[in-house]
Amino acid sequence: MEVRHMSVLLVEDDMSIAIVITAALEAEGFDVKHCQTIEERDRLLSQHTFSAMVTDVMLPDGDGIETIGRVRSLRPDMPVLILSAQNTLDTAVRATDTGAFEYFPKPFDIDELARTVRQAAGNGQGSVHDGDEPLGDGLPLVGRSPAMQSVFRMITRVLRNDLTVLILGESGTGKELVAEAIHQLGNRRTGPFIAVNTAAIPAELIESELFGHEKGAFTGAVARHEGKFEQAAGGTLFLDEIGDMPMQAQTRLLRALQSGTVRRVGGREEIKLDARIIAATNKDLEPEIAAGRFREDLYYRLNVVPISMPPLRDRPEDIEVLARHFLQHAANEGLPKRQLTQEAAELLRKQSWRGNVRELKNFIYRLALLAREDAIDVESIVPLLAADGQGPQTGATAVAGGEVDIDTAVSQWLAAERPADGSIYASAMAAFERPLFAEILKETGGNQLRAAHALGINRNTLRKRLSELEIDPEAFTRRL
Template identity: 75%
Template sequence: MTVLLVEDDPSISIVITAALEAEGFAVTRCDSIADRDRLLANQPFEALVTDVMLTDGDGIETIGRVRQLAPDMPVIILSAQNTLDTAVRASDTGAFEYFPKPFDIDELARTVRQAVGSSAARTGPDEEAPVAGLPLVGRSAAMQAVYRMITRVLRNDLTVLVLGESGTGKELVAEAIHQLGHRRAGPFIAVNTAAIPAELIESELFGHEKGAFTGAVARSIGKFEQANGGTLFLDEIGDMPMQAQTRLLRALQSGTIHRVGGREEIKVDARIIAATNRDLEPMIAAGTFREDLFYRLNVVPITLPPLRERADDVPALARHFLQLAMSEGLPRHQLAADAAELLSRQPWRGNVRELRNFIYRLALLAREELIDAESVAPLLAQTARNEGEAIGSGLDGAVTDWLATHRPSAGNVYDAALAAFERPLFLHALRETAGNQLRAAQLLGINRNTLRKRLHELDIDPADLHRLS
């Protein structure tokens, strides 16, 4: 079994050669594209292992010549440029596998053996290269695993379930799969299933016919039909009511839908990507999430790590958000090394979303172009104080002011205060959670059903927050 190794770092080349020879491979080594092409033109190899950045060019950009010289030979690409763009470029060449540096040498050796024994190695790149440049930032090992999973699903329609805490960027993963994949010419339709009232979710997903229910004055096309030919992203799938779960499962199994109030069977062709910040398996055990739907959605799971588990990515993310802030009209800033190090030590409980909001606030308030740790520390302290005091001191002060102004009669203080503060408190919780009733209930410390009952009694519609005061 013969392998051609193209690597211009002698130490890495020696280690890889030793590992492959231990697996029984005969390894030929070179360190340039020119030598690679000369060797391929003069003798057959059963696999190619190549670095990207070589002394005389880009190993990915020249894979086309490799395909001309050895059309069926599997290619395994190594790279220290550990970005999603590099992973996608490697996938576009038809590479059997892509390994970001540093990598597990034993895993590389096993992969080479699989590649040599596989008849499924791709024979060429796609005719049309995908668009790159999506804001998935990070070179940590955890994000490398995410990038590799993304590249594996770009050219198929397998259902993907994106898992991760709130604010980790689950929708960005869905957008990357769509925009870099073979359905990029079609629509990308995103639905936050938790933000839709239970009685309306089926109409939102599947549409409805005129007269299907009170207020249905015309036919409405649902999200499934809107996503035809493209991708349907179902966010917060763990909050979907059971009845809607049943209809969703039927749609996924049959590839067809019925509009609410309609009899026509409508064929739909949409790739499904779902996401949740909840652990679905305990919900299955509790009977609040269908087990068969879970297995239908969980064909390819992609788990996004919380930001606290990839602190090394914080400086790159912070600089990325500073660039975005500048492109949106905020002042130009650069991040000093001590500021980046300070940001990396923060817990970022709200994950990437919290970091982004903080950086935008920093870009607005910082006076100097170079932001150092002394500029960052006061804003971090202020943010921590605000989070700790917002509910405690804020409500305490409001109640004190109200009591001083209204002076309710003895024996009536509780009822009067509750009537005065319950509606604004519920509105505040809904705004803080972007209308997500489950999170609003958790924030208030009450049951979700209790929240829904009180919202109805208080005439609060979470779907119409922009009009509520």
């Protein structure tokens, strides 16, 4: 049998892609053998030994992932790298579940692929993951943008271990969905998933909620109470809004993570932890550390594997698929079944969506409820955009990254509204306050106390202005 040193088998139906990959690998010193079908792949593997294999998923005679078992039976130690244009979390997980050395969604960086092939060939072994149990469909995350592909790849890297994960991202980007995906697809999926919003628990109760308490530990403690750490035994504990956790609770959390045990409030027994910890925050924690509001040692204890969720403005190509996804979900939940015209989808793509995926979801559900026709067109969308205080954005009102040019917005508002002389200032303040208050209420989940603190105004002043502007804070308490 022929042995080929530093050789790569490339299984790719698209000749243009195959030519580019072959050139890059040959520049790295590899001898590349190219084929286009699973049948030819198996024949070459039975005749030759390769340092690594690079394969697409969709091939003329079958699914490249589903047939990896045959590859393993022929060459159990050969590293396999998988390419795919089906850029979904399901595909990334399926690829990882085969024990693939790496997964590359298309389009990919050809230099990164070549470097990874060299690394794989140098290792001389296939998998960096363990486990043969197949994982199911029904995954909660949607997106085919490069930014979301990076998220999917990070998720697949933590499924076979219990490393602590810190999910970073703006409010509404879907941080809890990432935590749920890691739980549902990982080793602890048969255990409970316990989510705690640490910002929503009063400071005096947070330790009892997290660590539990003994009977009589404090006034009102009429019975022993198991904390969230104990409730999450065998599963996952998700600590949301960790950046808002009180300092005293941060200290106890750090001790629990360091020791691997917790002690109930008022108790003496050390209870061993048996839960994976995933934390999330919409805050930049480094300035919080510098200001003395967040413990640096806790930050490093939580930030073992960081996953950054991109804001929706950085993934506009995902807006249409998200909108259609939410329309389907709305129909499944009993709302009228609607379709989105291409022109309407393009208008949605141009909006800034400052509340990210959560804002888009709520908007789509409102569209499904209020639209008069089954086909949602531009005319159906514009009034709702205006009601939200943003108005349809076009190339004249949107700038790079989806951010609104405030100078242009003021000029256009004056041209469109032109209040009577003597009322311009009051009218402009009202027009500015409405989207400002809406944005801050979205960030705080409708919590008026936190919103007033963020704005730097008195809570009663905020309440008064919300009433005058007819803004209902309860409308912002819904979560994605």
